[in-house]
Amino acid sequence: MNLTINDRNVAVDDAQIDPGMPLLWVLRDVLQMTGTKYSCGVAACGACTVLIDGAAVRSCVMPVSSLQGKAVRTIEGLVGPGGPHPLQQAWIEHQVPQCGYCQSGMLMAAAALLETNRDPSDADIDAAMTNLCRCGSYPRVRAAIKSAARQLAPRRRAGNR
């Protein structure tokens, strides 16, 4: 089958997979794209979050067979043509990661949030960011999302300059 991953058409050998196989394992073990992480396998923790047509989806329970014709974006594709995503810059500026294992999923969930909401409130962040982090990066995740949102809001940015 063919998948669209990070704006590229990717052919996956049908013999390598079975139809019920979740996207997570196709990414990690077939395509060797290991940025997307396994942690729970039951869509509870969000470490495997990717964007499908712009929305945050937990890839550990998303059968690959359902993705024909859809656009998948993974952490490897969060960097845009102009360089790192504002979230990635904010993540570094706020020193968000500790062990870092959950951070791909955190970043993708935050990217999905900012796709639809350029000025998220604390309550919006609370509702969107349900990913688990055992190192307790949460306060920095919140601060970094707000900081990236400011970068993305053109009027504010103009106002600041």
Next chain:
Amino acid sequence: MKRRSLLLSGAAVGGALLVGWSVMPPRSRLGNAALWPPVPGEVALNGWIKIASDGAVVLAMNRSEMGQGVHTALAMLVAEELDVPLERVRLQQAGYDAIFGSAESFVGFLPFHADDREAGQESLTFRGARWMTLKLARELGINITGGSASVADGWMPLRLAAATARARLLGVASLRWKLPVAELEVRDGVVSHGSGLRAPYGELAAQAALSPPGDVTLKARSAFRVIGHPAQRVDLAGKCDGRAVFGLDVRLPGLVYASILQPPMLGGSFATVDVNAVLQRPGVERVVRLPPLDGASAALAVVGRTTWHAREAARALSVQWRAPPSGPLDSKRIEAALETAARDAAERQGGFSFHSRGDSKSALAAAAKRVEALYRAPYLAHATMEPMNCTARVHEGRVEVWAPTQVPGLARDAAARVAGVKPDAVTVHVTYLGGGFGRRLEVDFIAQAVRVAQETAGRPVQLNWSREEDFTHDFYRPAAAALLRAGLDANGRVTVFDARSAGDALEPRWMQRVLPALSGPFDAPDKTTVEGLYDLPYAIEHQLIAHVSTKSGVPIGNWRSVGHSQNAFFAESFIDELAHAAAVDPLKFRLDLLGHRPRHAAVLTLAAQKAGWGRPLPAGRARGLALHESFGTIVAQVIEVSLADKQPRVHRVVCALDCGVVVHPQGVAQQVESSVVFGLSAALFGRIDIEGGVVKQKNFPDYPMLTLAQTPVIETHTVPSDDAPTGMGEPALPPVAPALANALFALTGRRLRELPLAPLLT
């Protein structure tokens, strides 16, 4: 554990008497250039430091990065003394020489009371025992990233290695230019002289390798340009774009994947297995039977083309399991037995006494007011975000292992044992760790991977545990119970503290699993059972702290902050009870007992000030505080809490601490945030139940952890200090549970004496 433990406790007891041994100098930790495998263009100046031709400093990194920021903090020590920017320090995994072993971690095992080891006032016995332990640990050379000891351990050796390298580089410039060293300056890895002469390190290194270092002096604190200053973690970029390689991200040509299936019942085994149906499945290669290895159960591993193929097949295996010969474990029964053991010990003056002063029995009898309470703590899982895994290749008598491990040398030994080769036939590549928290001090998953790799004809195999396997086959924080008694005099001052706790001793079990060669026939007293209980900072005249070591059969291990994780809850909740019994403000009550402990008093006072202790709060909110020292660091926390729908809502955690010199300020703040979130998860929700031998909590929905929405504001305040750095990865965790319980008492009037707290309020 036993022999080493005895050795160490023997050292502790006999330290002062054995000063004669001091004529033998401790083993140097500088090491020599020959410890490095040669690399063209790089010049080794000692066992830790190389200079690359582009002038970059290459540091032998002996510690594992599991989020605690150790790669950054240790690189900062070296950047400081070599006068290079942090980003010019490159890390290369250290080898297995004894210089890379842990010394300070072992000092942490010594059962000394706070009175003996207070910074600046250390007793002669403690100093002697500490010296001996460091010396012995240097001989043993066991490399452990644990015990919050990495920065404390690297503080002298790494700065000395860097300063020695710098002195040699300066010496070469001095010879070349015929100028005294005192007239030379180093900035950003370039040696220069006021006359305009300049030479980057890269140009001096080859000659420096042949030159003596001359005089080596460490920088004065006032000259620090890196240590104590803001710095960007060295591991950020790869952790923000998916490139960081954790254990599960190792990809090698020909890699196959193996999924483990362990007996659902702890200690169980398999009676019959039908593998045929599974072997018919596409993408499945073989099923390997694993014997019990290094603490793991007997198990089955299914090897397949992808993790998914292997895991689905493992789930489909038809297996009849057998219970352990001793019968199925039951945590309720065990916890009840611990409670009984603690009560019995109190009644009969029982348990192994770790600290005794005065006459607690008579003092209790004579007290004007007595307070008695039983406290309990449950089993806990580590729940690292990256489940257990290891990649291994066994080929032509050599073993290669890629592992997220806190103990690379012990991992190497385990791999060698399983493969039947000498340790030097094994190479361990340490990946990033997706969390450690003590779980990766174990080598069970490494032994399993090597065993499977013996069956894959030289192809590498990645052994992975599902989340369910990870939860149900952990080495849990042991459950514990403590009966605490105290007496107050007529003025409300506490005169006696008597603690009788019960629970499994974990370090002897850990030693049996990971250091079997040093493990002897009987258990030495395990200080971790009472740490944080036997060494309270408070001036209390009569004290007796004793522990009853049990053997429940539940696999137990080191869990972030180890014994402090439950003992701080017991001790600091109980101290709060005493304050209320004396009708004294909990802050004042503690400060009154800390006259002889100015550092503790300063930390507590700072936390109280920053939190606005005593100032009114909005209706429905209350504060609680706790003070606890662990891993050399003194931490006080004030927690603000309210209740919504009978559930605690934590709003703010103010944390003050004294960790000696702060090396990486943001790293310290991160570890406070980390420990507070980890500690709140445990205090509010954490518990592992075992029924019919089976762990009930199998995945995150069964084992709630704090979410972003539930996370309070967390503030970090440090007390300035010139003392050598102490631990930061764990010490901010222990005070969380008691500060929260004390806040909930202030709010509701209910004293909560068991963990977790949230279910008690519904």
